[in-house]
Amino acid sequence: MSWLPGISxxxxxxxxxxxxxxxxxxxxxxxxxEVAATIPYGRFADPNEVAQVAIFLASQRAEYVVGQTFMSTVATC
Incomplete structure (x- = not known):
């Protein structure tokens, strides 16, 4: 279902x-x-890593992804 056809x-x-x-x-x-120690990977995200997720979400490869948030959190596992 789409409220605005063609927009995901x-x-x-x-x-x-x-x-x-x-x-x-x-x-x-x-x-x-101390803060980095609370992140599962033990470090802050690199801007290029965040950009790669954004590029994927804006691409045709994410065509079937609708209404989703790809989270990268600072919570420990």
Whole structure:
């Protein structure tokens, strides 16, 4: 079912991402390491990793994906 024919809703839920802004926000390396330790991979996401998810969701390969959010969270497993 589509409320707007030809429009699919897909979303990328982004977690902590390594960037200039996040580096400034987490000036204390110790605190940065504490937060990174709560992430299952033990590190902040790389902007390219987030971009790859966004590119996939915008591509024809995600044509059958509708009404979904691809989450990358900071929760521990």
């Amino acid at each position: 809703i897909r979303r990328c839920g982004v977690t902590w991402t390594r960037s200039l802004a996040s580096t400034r926000a987490w000036r204390s390396f110790r605190r940065w390491a």
